[in-house]
Amino acid sequence: MKKIAILALGIVLFSCKKEKDAVxxxxxxxxxxxxxxxxxxxxxxxxxxxxxxxxxxxxxxxxxxxxxxxxxxxxxxxxxxxxxxxxxxxxxxxxxxxxxxxxxxxxxxxxxxxxxxxxxxxxxxxxxxxxxxxxxxxxxxxxxxxxxxxxxxxxxxxxxxxxxxxxxxxxxxxxxxxxxxxxxxxxxxxxxxxxxxxxxxxxxxxxxxxxxxxxEGFKQTIKAPTASEMQKDIEAKGKVVLDINFDTDKAILKPDGQKVVDEIYNLLSTNSSLKLSIEGHTDNTGNSQHNKQLSGERANTVMYILASKGIDIKRLKAAGFGAENPLVPNDSETNKAKNRRVELVKF
Structure with a gap:
């Protein structure tokens, strides 16, 4: 009986191993x-x-x-x-x-x-x-x-x-x-x-x-706003909201972001009395203190590029607000994208 029991156990164990190996x-x-x-x-x-x-x-x-x-x-x-x-x-x-x-x-x-x-x-x-x-x-x-x-x-x-x-x-x-x-x-x-x-x-x-x-490949449909379009918003609302692209988690402009800054320069060049506060904003993703610092650094980048191109720095201010002033609730990717922005505010 012992031999039969041992033989049966061996068959069961061999079957389990085969099943495991198959899986x-x-x-x-x-x-x-x-x-x-x-x-x-x-x-x-x-x-x-x-x-x-x-x-x-x-x-x-x-x-x-x-x-x-x-x-x-x-x-x-x-x-x-x-x-x-x-x-x-x-x-x-x-x-x-x-x-x-x-x-x-x-x-x-x-x-x-x-x-x-x-x-x-x-x-x-x-x-x-x-x-x-x-x-x-x-x-x-x-x-x-x-x-x-x-x-x-x-x-x-x-x-x-x-x-x-x-x-x-x-x-x-x-x-x-x-x-x-x-x-x-x-x-x-x-x-x-x-x-x-x-x-x-x-x-x-x-x-x-x-x-x-x-x-399918992404097709960009957003166009950089022109200086004249910015001027219309500033005259009507006192500010313009811009999407200026920077390298991820850095204050370095991407090429399309540089094009937007070039249009800001054109705006200031043709309106010699215009003074602008450049204000950076983020969504609420990540550390709030880091976001505020990064938004300030990005605003400074824009300001100093404009100054280097000949705009009197007395006509400019720069500030970063992080996620403190959202345009819309940060409850979707679409809304978060709207909150990641730079505003030019007339002062």
């Missing part, structure tokens, strides 16, 4: 493919990569229809924003330009372009959410059109924490679902003949979400 092999296979696509060797992993190696993703010519390229599986519906009705356009949220932060098993990648978010529920309110059917439907469809799975599982929490250091809403805004909890995410890349498309899928026992980005 590890599958995980390693997915991670190896993701590393190859991301172009990152295991020995050297970048936290963010500039781009995926699309040459390693086979091009697809499948019929994928129109953006956002996914519809609700049978028995499911896509909710409108607010979740009180069914979406009429097949999307919960649409943005003409936004991003998803993709993960390939080792590194993150900013997928920027036209973006849609879709939140799913069962068509019949009485039915519990069928997570297995939802996952199977979406994954099978993506595989059928040639999408490549970059990552499946839970993104390591230390990496999510690092992502959130600059803005504690980064993960919430740019990774679909709730990656902080144990529910796995799936990130796909589709190298279609008509464009490059990224998908994120997340689900739990109550709901499912899909995020889609059709990649």
């Amino acid at each position: 590890q092999t599958t995980t390693q296979s997915v991670e190896t493919e993701a590393n190859e696509v991301g172009g990152n060797a295991t020995a050297k992993t970048d936290f963010f990569i500039k781009d995926l190696d699309w040459s390693k993703i086979p091009e697809s010519s499948a019929n994928i229809g129109a953006f956002p390229y996914i519809t609700a599986p049978d028995g499911f519906v896509i909710l409108a924003d607010g979740h009180n009705a069914v979406a009429k356009n097949g999307m919960t949220v649409f943005s003409d330009f936004n991003k998803l932060i993709m993960y390939n098993g080792t590194s993150f990648y900013n997928a920027e372009g036209k973006k849609a978010e879709m939140h799913f529920k069962m068509a019949q309110e009485k039915n519990d959410f069928n997570q297995f059917k939802f996952d199977k439907s979406v994954d099978s469809y993506l595989e059928s059109i040639g999408a490549v799975l970059l990552f499946k599982g839970q993104i390591p929490k230390d990496k999510l924490t690092e992502l959130n250091k600059e803005d504690d809403r980064t993960v919430y805004n740019y990774i679909q679902g709730d990656p902080w909890n144990s529910d796995p995410v799936r990130h796909y890349a589709l190298n279609h003949k008509n464009g490059k498309i990224m998908f994120q899928i997340w689900s739990n026992s109550a709901t499912g979400e899909v995020g889609v980005v059709e990649l």
Whole structure:
């Protein structure tokens, strides 16, 4: 009897080891493919990569229809924003330009372009959410059109924490679902003949979400205000609000920021009696004391450049207010961008 018991135990342990090895092999296979696509060797992993190696993703010519390229599986519906009705356009949220932060098993990648978010529920309110059917439907469809799975599982929490250091809403805004909890995410890349498309899928026992980005380069539509436009605002309001770009966390002007300062010089040159207070402002991200100091340094940069070009410094003042005087509440990325500004105030 002892021999039989020992033999049985040995079979159980061998079976468990085989199952564990199979799971590890599958995980390693997915991670190896993701590393190859991301172009990152295991020995050297970048936290963010500039781009995926699309040459390693086979091009697809499948019929994928129109953006956002996914519809609700049978028995499911896509909710409108607010979740009180069914979406009429097949999307919960649409943005003409936004991003998803993709993960390939080792590194993150900013997928920027036209973006849609879709939140799913069962068509019949009485039915519990069928997570297995939802996952199977979406994954099978993506595989059928040639999408490549970059990552499946839970993104390591230390990496999510690092992502959130600059803005504690980064993960919430740019990774679909709730990656902080144990529910796995799936990130796909589709190298279609008509464009490059990224998908994120997340689900739990109550709901499912899909995020889609059709990649495209950012097109700048903001133009530097002219001296005459600045003058009109100052005459009407006593001040002008400007978006002057500096290097990140520095008081060094970017080239497009220099163009704005050149227009301020033109304004002052053609209005010899005009005196301006140059006032820097930030959003509320980060340390308030640091923000105030940085906004003051940036205002000083503008003032001294104008003085170096021949404007009498007695006609100028410089001050930094950090996040003390927001134009709008700092409750979204759009509003934060509005609060990061330089104001020229007549005195």
